Amino acid sequence: MHPGTASRALNPALPGRITEKTARKVREAARALGYLPDPAARSLRTRRSGVVGVVVPDLTNPVLPPIVRGIEETLWGAGLACLLADTDNDEEREAAVVAELQARRCEGIILATATRASATVKRLDGGDLPAVLVTRDIDGGSLPFVGADDASGVRALVQHLVELGHVRIAHLTGPASLSTTITREMALRAAIADLLGPDREPTVRHGASFTIAAGRQLTRRFLGDHGAATAIVAGNDMVAIGCLEALTAAGLRCPEDISVAGHNDMPLVDKLQPPLTTVAFSQHSLGVRAAQVLLGRLAGEDPAERQLLPTELVVRGSTATPRATL
Amino acid sequence: MHPGTASRALNPALPGRITEKTARKVREAARALGYLPDPAARSLRTRRSGVVGVVVPDLTNPVLPPIVRGIEETLWGAGLACLLADTDNDEEREAAVVAELQARRCEGIILATATRASATVKRLDGGDLPAVLVTRDIDGGSLPFVGADDASGVRALVQHLVELGHVRIAHLTGPASLSTTITREMALRAAIADLLGPDREPTVRHGASFTIAAGRQLTRRFLGDHGAATAIVAGNDMVAIGCLEALTAAGLRCPEDISVAGHNDMPLVDKLQPPLTTVAFSQHSLGVRAAQVLLGRLAGEDPAERQLLPTELVVRGSTATPRATL
DNA sequence: CTGAAAGCGCTAACAA
DNA sequence: TTGTTAGCGCTTTCAG
Numbered sequence: 001m002h003p004g005t006a007s008r009a010l011n012p013a014l015p016g017r018i019t020e021k022t023a024r025k026v027r028e029a030a031r032a033l034g035y036l037p038d039p040a041a042r043s044l045r046t047r048r049s050g051v052v053g054v055v056v057p058d059l060t061n062p063v064l065p066p067i068v069r070g071i072e073e074t075l076w077g078a079g080l081a082c083l084l085a086d087t088d089n090d091e092e093r094e095a096a097v098v099a100e101l102q103a104r105r106c107e108g109i110i111l112a113t114a115t116r117a118s119a120t121v122k123r124l125d126g127g128d129l130p131a132v133l134v135t136r137d138i139d140g141g142s143l144p145f146v147g148a149d150d151a152s153g154v155r156a157l158v159q160h161l162v163e164l165g166h167v168r169i170a171h172l173t174g175p176a177s178l179s180t181t182i183t184r185e186m187a188l189r190a191a192i193a194d195l196l197g198p199d200r201e202p203t204v205r206h207g208a209s210f211t212i213a214a215g216r217q218l219t220r221r222f223l224g225d226h227g228a229a230t231a232i233v234a235g236n237d238m239v240a241i242g243c244l245e246a247l248t249a250a251g252l253r254c255p256e257d258i259s260v261a262g263h264n265d266m267p268l269v270d271k272l273q274p275p276l277t278t279v280a281f282s283q284h285s286l287g288v289r290a291a292q293v294l295l296g297r298l299a300g301e302d303p304a305e306r307q308l309l310p311t312e313l314v315v316r317g318s319t320a321t322p323r324a325t326l
Numbered sequence: 327m328h329p330g331t332a333s334r335a336l337n338p339a340l341p342g343r344i345t346e347k348t349a350r351k352v353r354e355a356a357r358a359l360g361y362l363p364d365p366a367a368r369s370l371r372t373r374r375s376g377v378v379g380v381v382v383p384d385l386t387n388p389v390l391p392p393i394v395r396g397i398e399e400t401l402w403g404a405g406l407a408c409l410l411a412d413t414d415n416d417e418e419r420e421a422a423v424v425a426e427l428q429a430r431r432c433e434g435i436i437l438a439t440a441t442r443a444s445a446t447v448k449r450l451d452g453g454d455l456p457a458v459l460v461t462r463d464i465d466g467g468s469l470p471f472v473g474a475d476d477a478s479g480v481r482a483l484v485q486h487l488v489e490l491g492h493v494r495i496a497h498l499t500g501p502a503s504l505s506t507t508i509t510r511e512m513a514l515r516a517a518i519a520d521l522l523g524p525d526r527e528p529t530v531r532h533g534a535s536f537t538i539a540a541g542r543q544l545t546r547r548f549l550g551d552h553g554a555a556t557a558i559v560a561g562n563d564m565v566a567i568g569c570l571e572a573l574t575a576a577g578l579r580c581p582e583d584i585s586v587a588g589h590n591d592m593p594l595v596d597k598l599q600p601p602l603t604t605v606a607f608s609q610h611s612l613g614v615r616a617a618q619v620l621l622g623r624l625a626g627e628d629p630a631e632r633q634l635l636p637t638e639l640v641v642r643g644s645t646a647t648p649r650a651t652l
Numbered sequence: 653c654t655g656a657a658a659g660c661g662c663t664a665a666c667a668a
Numbered sequence: 669t670t671g672t673t674a675g676c677g678c679t680t681t682c683a684g
Contacts, residue, residue: 005654007679019653036429040375041677043366044660050430054410059395062593065385072385072412081430084380084410086398103362104376104407241597267388268592271567273599331670333663345669367661370676 006030010037043105052294053101053109054082057089057136061210062266063236063283064112067134070287071110078295080107087113089209095120102129108294114138115177130297134290137179137306144303146290150180150263151187153279153311157233157261158191160277160313164321166231166259167196170203172218172243173235174210181206181235184263188233203227210235215242223250230258230322237262237269237278244272244318255320265314274317281311332356336363369431378620379427379435380408383415383462387536388592389562389609390438393460396613397436404621406433413439415535421446428455434620440464441503456623460616463505463632470629472616476506476589477513479605479637483559483587484517486603486639490647492557492585493522496529498544498569499561500536507532507561510589514559529553536561541568549576556584556648563588563595563604570598570644581646591640600643607637 008018009026029035043049054071056064072082083101087093094113098120101109108130114121116139124131125141133145161169171188174181185204192202205222207214215234219242222229234240240262247254254260254274262269265280286309293303334344335352355361369375380397382390398408409427413419420439424446427435434456440447442465450457451467459471487495497514500507511530518528531548533540541560545568548555560566566588573580580586580600588595591606612635619629 003677004656004679004681008654011679022654038370038677039430040366040369041660042679044364044370044662044677045679047660049366051409059391059398062388065391068410069385069412072410076411081409081411081426083377083407084394084398085402085407086395100407104365241594245597266594268567268594268598272594272597329661330663330672334670337663348670364661367676368663370661370678371663373676 007037049105049107050079051081051083051104051106053085053098053104053106055085055087055094055097055101055109055111055113057087057113059084059086063135063264066283067112067287067290070284070289071134071291072287074288074291074295078291089113091115091118091120094118098124108132108298110134110290110294112136114179116179116182117177130294132290132294132297132303134286135180139179142305144293144297144305144307146286146293146307147180147309148281148286148311149308150183150279150311151190153263153281153313154184154187154233155191156311156313157277157279158188159195160315161231161233161259161261161319162195164231164259164319166322167200168229169200169231169233170205170222170227170229171233171235172205172207172215172222172239174207174214174239176206178210184235202233203229207235207239210238212238212242212245215239216246217242219243219246220250223247223252231319232258232260234260234262237264237266237276240276240278240318241269241272244276255318256323259319259322261319270314270316272318277316277319278314279311280314281309285309333363375431375433376405377407377409377430377432379411379424379430379432381411381413381420381423381427381435381437381439383413383439385410385412389461389590392609393438393613393616396610396615397460397617398613400614400617400621404617415439417441417444417446420444424450434458434624436460436616436620438462440505442505442508443503456620458616458620458623458629460612461506465505468631470619470623470631470633472612472619472633473506473635474607474612474637475634476509476605476637477516479589479607479639480510480513480559481517482637482639483603483605484514485521486641487557487559487585487587487645488521490557490585490645492648493526494555495526495557495559496531496548496553496555497559497561498531498533498541498548498565500533500540500565502532504536510561528559529555533561533565536564538564538568538571541565542572543568545569545572546576549573549578557645558584558586560586560588563590563592563602566602566604566644567595567598570602581644582649585645585648587645596640596642598644603642603645604640605637606640607635611635 009023085097110132112134114136121138125143137145207218243260262276262278265278269276296303335349411423436458438460440462447464451469463471533544569586588602588604591604595602622629
């Protein structure tokens with residue numbers, strides 16, 4: 001008698017109603033036998049894999065774990081499992097990973113790996129696999145994007161520096177291939193033009209990556225080039241830490257001789273000496289929101305294309321009044 | 327003609343050899359049509375899901391991301407995808423997650439969530455789902471375990487402290503429900519008994535968790551109880567940071583008044599003031615190894631039950647000669 | 653409300 | 669070497 005009936009009993013959402021009595025009987029039998037419906041068979045029939053892909057550039061980057069947690073929590077709560085893939089910041093691996101995820105019939109995909117020009121992500125745009133971008137966006141795409149409102153954060157930071165009396169501000173940041181770099185840089189330029197006038201253009205230097213080593217190198221070179229600034233706005237906290245190290249190595253003190261600020265409010269940057277002034281936002285919320293947007297797309301909604309979550313300037317000891325206006 | 331032939335052509339490992347010519351033809355056709363074999367159908371037929379579960383207690387804990395990366399890399403390289411699940415350190419969620427992973431027919435499972443008494447993990451032991459434990463072990467189980475050789479690390483640390491002249495050592499650590507806590511504590515006790523004699527038993531205090539807050543509280547209480555020690559060995563770096571904060575708040579300086587050491591060598595603990603002396607090991611290798619052990623089990627090997635990877639004592643500024651022997 | 657039957661797309665065994 | 673056939677375990681029509 002069973003096959004169909006049992007299926008209906010175990011899955012109340014299915015068409016064809018059923019007596020509570022038989023349903024209970026079936027459920028009990030199922031439990032007694034330790035029966036678990038085979039997802040492969042179900043998947044084959046329903047054309048739904050129950051899985052979504054989560055692609056990150058490098059899980060080791062402290063910004064990502066809370067994002068992934070937020071994604072995982074939210075998706076898991078909706079009955080979807082997360083296939084995690086790490087590309088190690090490599091576009092080829094990104095392409096391979098996305099292909100594999102498609103081959104595995106993910107129902108959707110969340111990408112934190114986008115470079116502004118990523119061919120893989122562009123291909124996804126307009127494709128039929130629902131995709132959502134987090135943190136990093138592509139240029140001119142129409143894929144839903146969930147990020148932090150870096151521009152507001154940077155503007156608040158510049159305002160803070162200007163209020164302290166800074167006039168010469170340098171920006172040492174990451175690769176221009178990332179949207180985060182550009183968003184922050186543009187916001188910084190705009191804020192400076194706005195608050196200090198158009199003739200106070202900041203010195204801007206791009207590093208190869210958002211790492212401590214890059215920050216160190218960028219700072220060393222900037223100082224070597226006789227770059228004059230009373231404040232350095234780093235592209236993120238890692239770069240800021242590199243800055244701090246290079247400044248110390250050069251015999252300069254922060255914040256007495258020069259102020260430094262970061263971005264992201266990574267764990268432990270509040271314990272540094274000096275504690276780092278930085279732009280904070282809830283990474284976890286970013287993940288949750290990205291997952292919600294994907295869930296919306298899976299439900300057939302047409303999501304708002306760009307969602308920006310609030311940032312907050314966290315003022316700590318690494319920014320202070322400049323010793324003298326140069 | 328095709329169905330079977332095509333399958334063979336696309337999957338060279340299958341039984342029944344095939345002409346290179348037809349194989350090529352099929353592959354070309356497949357590419358032209360954008361054909362991707364359906365994993366659900368394949369799965370249904372082969373009884374292999376191509377997926378393994380990776381269960382972590384809290385991805386936000388800085389020790390885990392490199393472990394997960396190592397796992398993901400290795401498994402992905404072997405053609406397996408990782409279903410990531412986070413239990414938020416909750417045993418109920420652990421049970422639910424494992425059940426769901428089993429329902430999804432994972433081929434294996436890697437757990438970083440084990441508490442010493444976890445009923446869920448015990449049930450896995452002896453079950454038919456190949457499982458591997460990383461970092462955290464259960465008591466008296468026979469599941470393969472991959473961890474760092476914490477005992478050696480702690481012993482080296484104690485030796486370092488003794489050589490500096492410390493005689494009164496306190497151990498402020500995490501919950502006794504975790505194997506890591508116990509391993510480190512036992513090693514500390516043994517090393518002290520060994521190097522200082524049996525009458526120098528350390529004061530040991532357990533906190534509710536391995537967090538900064540717990541470390542702070544533990545230290546505050548320890549000081550309040552007139553605990554006398556010239557060195558504190560913290561259960562991990564988080565606890566050590568809490569220690570440092572509480573000491574500072576109490577007007578004590580590290581390392582002048584008291585030495586502090588941690589465990590794990592988390593990112594940025596080398597940038598603290600003072601830089602933290604700690605026991606380091608390669609989290610990434612741990613992940614790689616755990617994945618290899620699982621791969622071995624999947625291949626039918628009977629793995630060595632406990633694998634301990636080397637630790638290394640990293641001496642930094644937070645440990646120094648005690649001001650006076652109390 | 654429940655039983656019966658077909659079929660999702662693949663692979664494994666067997667036949668040719 | 670290739671074609672054929674059956675069936676993995678479910679869901680979903682369609683009958684009863």
